[in-house]
Amino acid sequence: MTVALSQTLRDAGLHLPALEGERARQGVSLLAGVALPGIAAPMRDVAGVLLPLMGGMQAVAPHMEALQAFFLCPVEPGREDARDALAEAMLAGRSADAIAEACGVDADVLTFVTGFVLSPVLHALVAVSMPESGEAPWDEGGAWQEGYCPVCGAFPTIGWLDRPMLDEKNAYLAGGGGKKHLHCSMCGADWKFLRGACPSCGKDASGTMEILRESEAAHGERLDWCTRCKSYCPTVDLREREAVPNLDALALGMMHLDMVAARRQLRPLRPSFWNVY
Numbered sequence: 001m002t003v004a005l006s007q008t009l010r011d012a013g014l015h016l017p018a019l020e021g022e023r024a025r026q027g028v029s030l031l032a033g034v035a036l037p038g039i040a041a042p043m044r045d046v047a048g049v050l051l052p053l054m055g056g057m058q059a060v061a062p063h064m065e066a067l068q069a070f071f072l073c074p075v076e077p078g079r080e081d082a083r084d085a086l087a088e089a090m091l092a093g094r095s096a097d098a099i100a101e102a103c104g105v106d107a108d109v110l111t112f113v114t115g116f117v118l119s120p121v122l123h124a125l126v127a128v129s130m131p132e133s134g135e136a137p138w139d140e141g142g143a144w145q146e147g148y149c150p151v152c153g154a155f156p157t158i159g160w161l162d163r164p165m166l167d168e169k170n171a172y173l174a175g176g177g178g179k180k181h182l183h184c185s186m187c188g189a190d191w192k193f194l195r196g197a198c199p200s201c202g203k204d205a206s207g208t209m210e211i212l213r214e215s216e217a218a219h220g221e222r223l224d225w226c227t228r229c230k231s232y233c234p235t236v237d238l239r240e241r242e243a244v245p246n247l248d249a250l251a252l253g254m255m256h257l258d259m260v261a262a263r264r265q266l267r268p269l270r271p272s273f274w275n276v277y
């Protein structure tokens with residue numbers, strides 16, 4: 001699906017806006033307050049695949065007709081599209097109430113479904129916009145210092161510590177590894193983050209992080225939690241694993257640690273359907 005989506009994005013002329021230093025320093029995500037005309041087309045493609053699957057969910061089923069009418073209606077180039085406006089509102093953290101009312105869908109249901117519909121589109125948007133080599137624009141020169149996503153503003157679902165980097169041309173160790181990155185499951189972006197700081201409290205909360213491991217043979221899996229605000233984020237140390245896992249799948253695969261965290265009254269940095277008890 002990603003390949004076809006990338007093409008739809010290119011056809012619609014969609015790509016991430018260039019990073020502006022000042023906006024990034026102020027902690028404004030790339031897509032916050034940005035109009036995305038044309039995103040209706042890839043959203044429609046994704047909804048065509050996802051809506052039939054979501055129809056089985058109890059909360060969604062009664063609204064299926066209205067949801068289909070909204071998401072699957074034809075995209076008419078050059079005309080204002082409520083799907084464009086909905087994507088923009090979601091990414092700016094604004095409420096979708098007015099759009100929901102206009103299209104006759106319950107606002108909570110619309111927001112819930114839109115999260116699923118938007119996510120693959122944003123993944124493709126990040127993928128087509130990444131430089132072919134080198135760092136992501138938000139990692140260059142430490143441009144982005146926040147604990148939430150530089151692209152879509154969501155909190156990370158999982159963190160990871162990188163492996164030692166070998167510079168193949170010069171055959172010396174370019175980096176010792178162990179640098180921390182955060183991963184956003186909403187859009188697929190990864191970004192560097194200070195190891196000792198809390199993604200929720202911010203970069204000022206240095207030295208507040210503790211590590212919770214369940215056992216010795218944990219394959220680098222652990223929770224990094226904050227002693228100040230009690231939020232946690234599952235984290236994997238890739239130096240302790242042979243293969244690089246799919247991070248979105250691993251976040252779900254570390255559910256056993258989410259349960260340990262719930263018993264300790266810690267709260268997930270990014271609540272998901274599998275870590276809210």
Ligand SMILES: [Zn+2]
Pocket residue numbers: 149150151152153154184185186187188189
């Ligand atoms: Zn994101």
Ligand SMILES: [Zn+2]
Pocket residue numbers: 198199200201202205208226227228229230231
């Ligand atoms: Zn904190």
